[in-house]
Amino acid sequence: AQKVTQAQTEISVVEKEDVTLDCVYETRDTTYYLFWYKQPPSGELVFLIRRNSFDEQNEISGRYSWNFQKSTSSFNFTITASQVVDSAVYFCALSEATSGYSTLTFGKGTMLLVSP
Amino acid sequence: GAGVSQSPSNKVTEKGKDVELRCDPISGHTALYWYRQRLGQGLEFLIYFQGNSAPDKSGLPSDRFSAERTGESVSTLTIQRTQQEDSAVYLCASSLGEFTEAFFGQGTRLTVV
Numbered sequence: 665a666q667k668v669t670q671a672q673t674e675i676s677v678v679e680k681e682d683v684t685l686d687c688v689y690e691t692r693d694t695t696y697y698l699f700w701y702k703q704p705p706s707g708e709l710v711f712l713i714r715r716n717s718f719d720e721q722n723e724i725s726g727r728y729s730w731n732f733q734k735s736t737s738s739f740n741f742t743i744t745a746s747q748v749v750d751s752a753v754y755f756c757a758l759s760e761a762t763s764g765y766s767t768l769t770f771g772k773g774t775m776l777l778v779s780p
Numbered sequence: 781g782a783g784v785s786q787s788p789s790n791k792v793t794e795k796g797k798d799v800e801l802r803c804d805p806i807s808g809h810t811a812l813y814w815y816r817q818r819l820g821q822g823l824e825f826l827i828y829f830q831g832n833s834a835p836d837k838s839g840l841p842s843d844r845f846s847a848e849r850t851g852e853s854v855s856t857l858t859i860q861r862t863q864q865e866d867s868a869v870y871l872c873a874s875s876l877g878e879f880t881e882a883f884f885g886q887g888t889r890l891t892v893v
Binding site: 699701707 | 813825839869871881886
């Protein structure tokens with residue numbers, strides 16, 4: 665079984681604040697992939713990052729950074745100096761290699777509201 | 781366009797009617813996925829195609845749901861005898877292959893009245 669938990673349903677911040685979105689996953693596989701997607705009000709999911717289970721290096725892309733810790737089964741996402749355009753629902757997702765195909769199991773999402 | 785295209789963008793139907801939702805994936809993407817997103821919820825996997833084959837249809841919620849893909853391209857999700865609980869946004873995604881990033885369409889918002 666696989667499961668993705670995003671405990672934060674909604675987060676509100678003021679522009680320029682840093683914010684971290686939490687993601688905890690469960691899997692019995694040793695090989696798996698983790699993803700983050702952004703869903704703006706337009707509805708289309710936008711791919712942000714993919715990380716495989718053997719790569720625990722943190723990644724930074726502009727104002728976005730990701731902290732992958734296998735010891736705690738977490739894959740947290742931090743936005744530095746948040747902007748109003750960051751307002752969206754963010755989904756964490758998991759895919760297991762041994763399932764034979766790459767279906768994604770999504771968390772329920774965290775709605776981020778950034779106010780001016 | 782270069783992205784995943786879904787049609788219609790919105791569909792209102794009466795309970796008991798059949799509906800067809802269409803997905804045009806990105807050209808060359810062999811993998812295609814259907815997901816359902818109920819209001820305020822995460823995405824629920826429905827079905828996956830590799831080429832024209834669907835290795836696992838266990839995500840389909842009932843036998844009223846079916847999907848097909850032809851020419852390793854267009855896919856159609858059909859819901860027969862729609863029920864109010866079928867109201868949701870149906871999202872299609874495609875990817876080059878397994879474990880590569882999936883690109884999503886904007887979805888079809890289905891409302892069953």
